[in-house]
Amino acid sequence: MEDYQKNIIAFQIGVEGLVQGVGFRPFVYRLARNHGLHGWVVNRTDGLTIKVEGPAASLPGFMEDLRNLAPVVSQVDEITIEQDEPEGLNGFFILASQDMTNETSEISPDIAVCPDCLEDIKNQPHRLGYPFVNCTNCGPRFTIVKDFPYDREKTTMAPFTMCDQCSEEYTDILNRRFHAQPVACSHCGPVYTLHSGSMTITSFAALLELTCSMVMQGKIIAVKATGGFHLMCDAMNDEAVSRLRKLKHRDGKPFAVMFRDLETIRLFARVSEPEALALSSWRRPIVVLNTIRPLATGVAPLLNTVGAFLPYMPFHHQLFEKLRLPALVLTSGNIAQEPIVIHNEEALGTLAEIADAVITYNRDIFNRTDDSVVRIINGKERILRRSRGYVPLPLKLDFLVDGILATGAELSNTFCIGKGNRAYLSQHIGDLKNHETYLFYEETIERFQQLFRTKPGLVAADLHPDYLSTVFARRLGLEVVSVQHHHAHIAACMAENNLNEPVIGLAFDGTGLGADGHSWGSEFMVCDFLGYDRKGHFEYMDMPGGDRAAEEPWRMGLSLLYKAYGNNMADLDLPIFKSVDNKIIAMVTGAIHKQINSPLSSGSGRLFDGVAAITGVCIHSQFHAEAPMRLESLVMPGIHDCYDVETGAAISFKPAIRQICNDMLQGVPLALIATRFHNTVTEASTKMIRKIHEETGIRKVVLSGGTFQNKYLSESLENKLLKDNFTVYTHSRVPCNDGGIALGQMAVAARKRVQG
Ligand code: ZN
Ligand code: ZN
Ligand code: FE
Numbered sequence: 001m002e003d004y005q006k007n008i009i010a011f012q013i014g015v016e017g018l019v020q021g022v023g024f025r026p027f028v029y030r031l032a033r034n035h036g037l038h039g040w041v042v043n044r045t046d047g048l049t050i051k052v053e054g055p056a057a058s059l060p061g062f063m064e065d066l067r068n069l070a071p072v073v074s075q076v077d078e079i080t081i082e083q084d085e086p087e088g089l090n091g092f093f094i095l096a097s098q099d100m101t102n103e104t105s106e107i108s109p110d111i112a113v114c115p116d117c118l119e120d121i122k123n124q125p126h127r128l129g130y131p132f133v134n135c136t137n138c139g140p141r142f143t144i145v146k147d148f149p150y151d152r153e154k155t156t157m158a159p160f161t162m163c164d165q166c167s168e169e170y171t172d173i174l175n176r177r178f179h180a181q182p183v184a185c186s187h188c189g190p191v192y193t194l195h196s197g198s199m200t201i202t203s204f205a206a207l208l209e210l211t212c213s214m215v216m217q218g219k220i221i222a223v224k225a226t227g228g229f230h231l232m233c234d235a236m237n238d239e240a241v242s243r244l245r246k247l248k249h250r251d252g253k254p255f256a257v258m259f260r261d262l263e264t265i266r267l268f269a270r271v272s273e274p275e276a277l278a279l280s281s282w283r284r285p286i287v288v289l290n291t292i293r294p295l296a297t298g299v300a301p302l303l304n305t306v307g308a309f310l311p312y313m314p315f316h317h318q319l320f321e322k323l324r325l326p327a328l329v330l331t332s333g334n335i336a337q338e339p340i341v342i343h344n345e346e347a348l349g350t351l352a353e354i355a356d357a358v359i360t361y362n363r364d365i366f367n368r369t370d371d372s373v374v375r376i377i378n379g380k381e382r383i384l385r386r387s388r389g390y391v392p393l394p395l396k397l398d399f400l401v402d403g404i405l406a407t408g409a410e411l412s413n414t415f416c417i418g419k420g421n422r423a424y425l426s427q428h429i430g431d432l433k434n435h436e437t438y439l440f441y442e443e444t445i446e447r448f449q450q451l452f453r454t455k456p457g458l459v460a461a462d463l464h465p466d467y468l469s470t471v472f473a474r475r476l477g478l479e480v481v482s483v484q485h486h487h488a489h490i491a492a493c494m495a496e497n498n499l500n501e502p503v504i505g506l507a508f509d510g511t512g513l514g515a516d517g518h519s520w521g522s523e524f525m526v527c528d529f530l531g532y533d534r535k536g537h538f539e540y541m542d543m544p545g546g547d548r549a550a551e552e553p554w555r556m557g558l559s560l561l562y563k564a565y566g567n568n569m570a571d572l573d574l575p576i577f578k579s580v581d582n583k584i585i586a587m588v589t590g591a592i593h594k595q596i597n598s599p600l601s602s603g604s605g606r607l608f609d610g611v612a613a614i615t616g617v618c619i620h621s622q623f624h625a626e627a628p629m630r631l632e633s634l635v636m637p638g639i640h641d642c643y644d645v646e647t648g649a650a651i652s653f654k655p656a657i658r659q660i661c662n663d664m665l666q667g668v669p670l671a672l673i674a675t676r677f678h679n680t681v682t683e684a685s686t687k688m689i690r691k692i693h694e695e696t697g698i699r700k701v702v703l704s705g706g707t708f709q710n711k712y713l714s715e716s717l718e719n720k721l722l723k724d725n726f727t728v729y730t731h732s733r734v735p736c737n738d739g740g741i742a743l744g745q746m747a748v749a750a751r752k753r754v755q756g
């Protein structure tokens with residue numbers, strides 16, 4: 001007996017990370033019981049605390065399982081172990097959480113329906129065919145959360161009273177639905193309704209049946225998803241897709257496509273191992289893939305990529321089970337640039353004008369979230385649009401950002417609020433120039449402050465005084481730290497990679513106000529968080545027409561041609577001179593010559609625009625970044641030659657432009673020209689970086705900016721730099737485009753605050 005007593009040990013274990021609302025406490029409970037340990041588990045502000053006591057021999061196995069068998073969605077950042085006194089505890093208990101009114105824990109992002117729940121739809125009598133099935137491992141989270149702590153009454157599930165069966169599951173610690181806040185069944189949970197004309201259908205089986213036949217007939221259906229409405233149609237039906245495009249006032253921007261399953265995606269696109277992992281992860285993002293077989297022509301006009309994703313709601317699975325189609329267009333339910341519709345009434349108003357039927361359900365979406373978009377570049381997941389499945393998980397930084405609000409950029413806006421060392425980057429907000437989107441921005445800033453219990457004391461904003469995000473920042477009446485746009489890009493990537501030392505930063509971007517008043521966007525800087533030294537950039541280009549040059553690639557084409565040839569450019573037999581009116585060409589050239597309304601830009605995006613126009617790849621563009629995307633689509637891997645540039649303090653592409661024109665006139669295939677051009681950018685950049693390294697000794701290179709969404713450019717530049725023994729840092733969890741700017745602004749403001 002005495003020997004046995006000696007072998008009883010006790011420990012307190014702290015678990016930090018996303019461990020609340022994801023079934024972690026029941027998991028610990030089951031684990032402790034399996035290993036014959038007594039004790040308790042309790043939620044605390046930043047995670048949970050576990051006390052275990054029992055035979056010493058049981059502990060290693062318990063710890064191993066705690067690390068390895070944790071629920072899929074949980075994310076354990078840190079485990080701490082401290083020896084404790086045995087108290088002679090008998091049994092294992094889940095203790096009630098302490099009041100945490102002013103404290104927060106992490107709120108889980110929304111989770112795709114799990115395989116167990118899909119089984120339950122087929123087997124559990126009270127959930128047969130029920131489309132709102134969920135458990136602690138899956139279901140809506142952030143989108144239904146109104147406040148903290150994460151309890152049913154604080155979510156949009158509050159109006160639904162659990163039936164006896166559900167509440168039994170909810171309170172049974174050994175049940176998969178123990179404390180699953182959105183738990184529901186066909187007796188007590190939300191239901192779908194289909195509205196078409198004057199008809200409404202509430203029988204789910206009939207609704208599914210009708211939806212299928214309408215989709216097969218080429219109809220467009222608005223359907224409420226997790227974070228907002230989708231507009232849906234057959235992805236193989238040219239007519240349906242082009243009708244959707246027209247009705248939605250959608251320019252040529254590609255539509256996302258939901259495929260039946262992974263095997264089906266492989267029929268249409270190349271899928272690498274990391275791409276397959278991203279597609280089937282519980283986050284279920286849209287993954288940009290290279291197509292091998294076309295869908296309907298209007299899905300992604302003139303691009304060789306498709307944004308593919310897999311079913312993530314029970315409804316999607318149930319629909320595909322009935323539907324004899326490989327894929328559906330599932331695009332955000334909005335008109336033009338407005339935020340996606342989340343309210344039923346609005347859907348029945350605006351979306352009913354586009355769609356032949358609107359499918360709603362009677363649980364509210366509280367937090368709007370778009371589908372997230374990722375792309376695998378050099379084998380690593382890079383997030384391009386961060387929203388459903390990712391938000392609101394914070395980034396943990398190794399410095400304090402408490403009380404800082406970073407208001408972000410203007411076009412692909414996200415904002416960021418700081419609490420402790422955690423940076424809460426908002427979901428994708430969108431273009432603030434759209435009034436509805438701007439209201440969404442203000443509302444979401446308010447909500448994040450409430451949800452994470454923080455009030456800003458310091459604001460970080462873009463240097464550009466006219467960005468609506470900057471105007472908003474100024475109106476708060478707090479101290480504002482202005483951060484140059486490209487410095488913020490690099491700082492975001494540094495923060496994400498926990499770097500805090502001088503680095504060589506390369507920001508390749510469309511636009512952003514520079515310190516000299518010109519528009520920047522190909523900046524080679526030596527920088528840390530406190531400041532930057534601009535060491536090089538692409539030679540300034542005229543932007544005839546100002547902002548319009550960013551929307552009309554032919555303007556940049558003329559600008560580059562005029563610089564390379566002067567008035568002789570008119571003698572060149574190039575497609576641009578055939579597709580733009582002569583008078584307009586004369587007018588715009590005159591404006592460049594006289595420097596009227598032709599601001600200067602070093603934006604790499606503008607260079608890509610210009611080259612796309614000169615080669616005739618994209619003379620008139622219909623959506624943001626179309627020209628660079630189409631140019632990238634033409635690239636043929638395996639070609640390594642490039643054009644010439646002149647390198648001084650600025651890199652001049654004048655020789656390259658002349659060589660491109662010569663290639664054009666000699667009928668060199670566009671694919672070859674596009675590839676050579678990409679290689680030229682890579683080559684010139686590497687040279688510049690080498691030069692900066694020789695000057696400074698710095699070997700760490702940080703790449704950021706929207707142009708790095710270009711997979712070929714990113715991969716070839718990264719690989720070239722790696723070969724040269726540089727250490728290369730890139731984004732993964734934060735967008736390289738303006739969706740990541742807020743994090744950089746926050747990091748700069750935090751460091752400046754420490755410096756005083
Ligand atoms: Zn589940
Ligand atoms: Zn129920
Ligand atoms: Fe930018």
